[in-house]
Structures are given as structure tokens and as C-alpha cells.
Amino acid sequence: xxxxxxxxxxxxxxxxxxxxxxxxxxxxxxxxxxxxxxxxxxxxxxxxxxxxxxxxxxxxxxxxxxxxxxxxxxxxxxxxxxxxxxxxxxxxxxxxxxxxxxxxxxxxxxxxxxxxxxxxxxxxxxxxxxxxxxxxxxxxxxxxxxxxxxxxxxxxxxxxxxxxxxxxxxxxxxxxxxxxxxxxxxxxxxxxxxxxxxxxxxxxxxxxxxxxxxxxxxxxxxxxxxxxxx
Amino acid sequence: xxxxxxxxxxxxxxxxxxxxxxxxxxxxxxxxxxxxxxxxxxxxxxxxxxxxxxxxxxxxxxxxxxxxxxxxxxxxxxxxxxxxxxxxxxxxxxxxxxxxxxxxxxxxxxxxxxxxxxxxxxxxxxxxxxxxxxxxxxxxxxxxxxxxxxxxxxxxxxxxxxxxxxxxxxxxxxxxxxxxxxxxxxxxxxxxxxxxxxxxxxxxxxxxxxxxxxxxxxxxxxxxxxxxxxxxxxxxxxxxxxxxxxxxxxxxxxxxxxxxxxxxxxxxxxxxxxxxxxxxxxxxxxxxxxxxxxxxxxxxxxxxxxxxxxxxxxxxxxxxxxxxxxxxxxxxxxxxxxxxxxxxxxxxxxxxxxxxxxxxxxxxxxxxxxxxxxxxxxxxxxxxxxxxxx
Ligand SMILES: Nc1ncnc2c1ncn2[C@@H]1O[C@H](COP(=O)(O)OP(=O)(O)O)[C@@H](O)[C@H]1O
Ligand SMILES: [Mg+2]
Numbered sequence: 001x002x003x004x005x006x007x008x009x010x011x012x013x014x015x016x017x018x019x020x021x022x023x024x025x026x027x028x029x030x031x032x033x034x035x036x037x038x039x040x041x042x043x044x045x046x047x048x049x050x051x052x053x054x055x056x057x058x059x060x061x062x063x064x065x066x067x068x069x070x071x072x073x074x075x076x077x078x079x080x081x082x083x084x085x086x087x088x089x090x091x092x093x094x095x096x097x098x099x100x101x102x103x104x105x106x107x108x109x110x111x112x113x114x115x116x117x118x119x120x121x122x123x124x125x126x127x128x129x130x131x132x133x134x135x136x137x138x139x140x141x142x143x144x145x146x147x148x149x150x151x152x153x154x155x156x157x158x159x160x161x162x163x164x165x166x167x168x169x170x171x172x173x174x175x176x177x178x179x180x181x182x183x184x185x186x187x188x189x190x191x192x193x194x195x196x197x198x199x200x201x202x203x204x205x206x207x208x209x210x211x212x213x214x215x216x217x218x219x220x221x222x223x224x225x226x227x228x229x230x
Numbered sequence: 231x232x233x234x235x236x237x238x239x240x241x242x243x244x245x246x247x248x249x250x251x252x253x254x255x256x257x258x259x260x261x262x263x264x265x266x267x268x269x270x271x272x273x274x275x276x277x278x279x280x281x282x283x284x285x286x287x288x289x290x291x292x293x294x295x296x297x298x299x300x301x302x303x304x305x306x307x308x309x310x311x312x313x314x315x316x317x318x319x320x321x322x323x324x325x326x327x328x329x330x331x332x333x334x335x336x337x338x339x340x341x342x343x344x345x346x347x348x349x350x351x352x353x354x355x356x357x358x359x360x361x362x363x364x365x366x367x368x369x370x371x372x373x374x375x376x377x378x379x380x381x382x383x384x385x386x387x388x389x390x391x392x393x394x395x396x397x398x399x400x401x402x403x404x405x406x407x408x409x410x411x412x413x414x415x416x417x418x419x420x421x422x423x424x425x426x427x428x429x430x431x432x433x434x435x436x437x438x439x440x441x442x443x444x445x446x447x448x449x450x451x452x453x454x455x456x457x458x459x460x461x462x463x464x465x466x467x468x469x470x471x472x473x474x475x476x477x478x479x480x481x482x483x484x485x486x487x488x489x490x491x492x493x494x495x496x497x498x499x500x501x502x503x504x505x506x507x508x509x510x511x512x513x514x515x516x517x518x519x520x521x522x523x524x525x526x527x528x529x530x531x532x533x534x535x536x537x538x539x540x541x542x543x544x545x546x547x548x549x550x551x552x553x554x555x556x557x558x559x560x561x562x563x564x565x566x567x568x569x570x571x572x573x574x575x576x577x578x579x580x581x582x583x584x585x586x587x588x589x590x591x592x593x594x595x596x597x598x599x600x601x602x603x604x605x606x607x608x609x610x611x612x613x614x615x616x617x618x619x620x
Contacts, residue, residue, distance in 0.1 A: 054611075054612045057515065059515060079520060083514070083517050083519040086515060086516065092512075092516070094512075094615065098515075098615070100509060100512070102239055102244070103239060103243075107239070111516060114236070115516065115517055159516075
């Protein structure tokens, strides 16, 4: 195993039971992601991008084959171990932001840190740092309902980044955003990728995102059809 | 702990529904404490009054005496044993002679108990001193309710008819020399108190008594053929049983009220878990374990009751204190009720009562919040994140 491998997927098959039979969403995938990559799973809707991201994120299990994330084989992790992996090393960014509506921006960003053993002072500093990264220091006390979509997604990025995870998984992060906000967000993530060496894996079919990717993995019907570096 | 902080924020964020649940719980909490405080206050007051007026430190009964069977009265009198005379003179025991009689106030006929008692005694608050003096008529004191019902006032004359020891009828005029107010039906309901010497003469039962009332500090440890000791346990049993029954009856009502409140909390939980799937999925993605999330939602539900305790205290404490000072007017009088009960009851709250009620509410709310939350541990994170379950 190479030292800079962060995710190694071999012979991955994911089947979902439908009716009496199965639907094969991922069909024999072999992929490796290195530390610090800024790569994306690209393909039409239904090609298996989200399914793949969920497995890498230890939210779902392979039907066959293995997905090893930071040395943990996802299919073999207990619920607790998987939660620990996510808590300590993974950050998620969703299409629909998934902010907690009753919390302020500060509290939303602080949340992942509450799950880690950190003092209030350490947490505060980390949250403020993260809000500087995404340029939202003036919205600390706002609630999600008072923010625009672009601002919400920036809060979500700050939340994913605040604990400085090794790997960030972003599923269609720009699908609900206009062009200006999409570029803004991507630029932020590119910068964080460069400054913090955080690995990013996207799932997207948005050309605005694809432009920024340093590696583009094309999926079609659950198979990798192209894997290009820029 | 963070679970409390998070739960608190979520609960406050939920708005109106939270406050409705909290309000209902706080209301029930105050109601239960008030109700049981009333029973407690009634119990205290009744026991105090019964001791002060009726039972003193205990009674000694002629063995045939049965207060529930007036027909046995003819056979339940006997000469007072010599061994008791000393204590009677010291004022530790007061003999009471009881016989059936009929009075004719304003031509109506009313069956009563005639009770003879020493004009000088210290075992009961009965104003027996009023009976002292030279009267041609039989001097008598009666309770206020009896006075009202029979329309008798101080100075009024009323014909009394009774039977002597041989069963021969006799009649005479009685004069009301005092009217007293007591909340103990056993000394007021249909009763006329007269000097015991006079009653003994009237019935030709010299030196006899039906019962003896002991002073509060005095306990009779003697044993005399034909006489039995009735202690507080015996004399207060009926009263206490009554209050116990009322307590149990009240509990049923509150169990039902609680069930309704718990249904509301349960419903809120089910709804909030259903509506917040996406949030639950997000918690999972951020690395909370399922049991942490179950705990979060359980604490959140249980917090309803904690808020109810805290917020219920704001109106509850002043209200309950005010009530315990002002008392609660009873719709019945003691004679109509047949038990010692004051016109006003002053609730008495014990620390045990308040803590027990609070604990029961907090524990049941916690259980009710936990039950639907278990569903979270069966949720699939990927489905939950999409918010598409069911
Ligand atoms: N839980 C599921 N049960 C059944 N089919 C599913 C489930 N999740 C995804 N699929 C199917 O798998 C395929 C890939 O889905 P997904 O990974 O979400 O695609 P993408 O994110 O590329 O649009 C789709 O056809 C979808 O309908
Ligand atoms: Mg998708």
C-alpha cells in the first residue's frame, strides 16, 4: 500500500434490492485516490456517483469487493467504528446543504467539534478560522433561513472543513446554486485543497465544477468509463 | 453535557409545539401537587381537630359501645371503675355518658344524641364551662350547624324527651346556653351536650359513663373488666381510610391526565423524528453514533418535563404558597360530609410530595421520548440524508 493512498477501491459492486431482484448501481469498480487530490466522479444522473460517495463515506457498504478508506475497510466496520471514522477524518458537503435550521451559523459550524474532545476556546478559534476561509465572518449569528443558497453552502463547507478532515466528500455541491456562487464556492475549495492539503472527491454533472477538477472520473451505468488527469 | 445543550437548542427551536407540551405538563404538575397538598392539608387539619374536640389522646369505651349502632346505647353504659376516679379528678380523663333522645324544635321532631360531660374538663375544646350554673331547665350547648338546622339560638328553649335506665319516657325543657363551631361531626352532628350529673339524674345512671376521653398527654395503660382502650390508630382509622381512598381516586384521574400529556409528547417525538430524518442523516454523516442520536432525541423529549418543572415553578410556587395561606373553600360542611372537614382547607406540601411528582413526570416523559427514538437506530444513513424514508 502506497503511503499517499487515501482511498482504495477494488472490485466494488453495489446492488440494491428492487422488487424481487436487484439493481446493480456500481459494477466492478477499481479506483485509487491519493492524498491531496481534487477529483470528481462525473456522469449522468443515475450513473452511481452518490452511491460511490456514500460507500467511500462509510455511510453504505459494498455488496462485493472492498473500499478501504484511510486504512479502514468500509464493509467490515462496525457502526461505531464507521461513525468514528466520519467524526475524525471525513467531511460531507451535500447538494441541499443540510444545515441545522435552529442553530446559528456559528453553532452549525461548531457542531462537528462538539463531537470531538475540544475546549470551548479551541472550538471558538477553529470556527472563526473556518468562517474566515469561506468569507462569512459577518454572518456568525445568522440562522440558515436568513442566508442565501450560496451562503448556506459556504457554511456547509466551513462545517465540513472546521475539523480539518483528511477527506471531504461533496455530492453535487453546486446543483442549487447560480453560476457566480458556484464559482465562488469552487474557488474556495480549490484554495483549501491547496492550503490545507485536504483531499476532495466530488460527485457532479455540473460543467462549472468539472472545469475545476484536477482529475475527472467518468461513470456510466455503474462503471468507470474514463479516468483523466489534468 | 453536549446532548443537553443540543437538545435544549432543538427544543427551543421547535417553538409553539414545545411550549404547548411544556405548558400542559407544567399545568398537570401544579395540579397534582395542589391536589395532594389539599389531601395532606385536610388530613392534618382533620386529625388536629379530631384530637382537639373529639378523641383527645384516646378514648376508653364501655365494651358494648358502638358509635355506628345507636340501638346498642342502652346497653353500653356502666359505672366508672374506681381505678379511674383519680385520673378524672386530675383532669386526665373526662367521662361522657351518651343516650338517645328526641327534641321538638318549633314543633318538629328530631332524633339526637344527648351527651353528658363534666362542666370542668380539659380534654376537649367543647365550651363545657358554659354549662356551669344553676339552671331550672337543662343547660345545653350545640354546634353551629345543628343550631342552624334546628333554628335554635342561645337562650331558646326546646323540649327534650328521653328514656331512663328502665326504658320509661320522660321529658323536660332544655335551654341553649352556648353554640360552638367545630368541624368535627362526631361532636356536632345531631348532638346536644349537657352536664353529665344532670344526665345521670335524668336517666338514673348515677356514676356511670359510656366512654371516657383521655387528655392528649395522658395514655391509659390500665385494664378494667368491661372497658376497652381505643387509641388514635383505631379512632382515626376511618378518617385515614377515607383520605387514602380519595388519594387513590385522585391518582387515577392524574394517571389519565398524564397519559394524555404523554400521548402529546409521544406524538411530538414521532413527528419530529419523521420530519427531521435529514437532520438525523446529517448527524450520522458528521460522525454521531446511532445511540448518541437516540440519546439526543430522548433528552430533547425529556427536556419538555424539565422545562415544565422550571417554568411551572414560576407561576406554581407563588400560587401554591398563596393557596396554602388562603385555603380552599370546601363545598360541603362537615356534617353533610360526615367526616371532619373544615370550611377551608389549607393545603400542606411536603418536600417528598413535590419531589415524587416531579420525578414521576420527568421519568415518564423520558421513557415516552425514548420509545419512538429507538426507531433512529434502525435508520439507514443514506436514506435518512435524502429524507425519503417511508
Ligand atoms: N437505496 C436504493 N435502492 C434502490 N436503488 C437505488 C438506491 N440508491 C440508488 N439507487 C439506484 O442506483 C442508481 C445510482 O444512483 P445514484 O448513485 O444516486 O446516482 P447518481 O448520484 O449518479 O445520480 C440509480 O439508478 C438509483 O435509482
Ligand atoms: Mg447523486
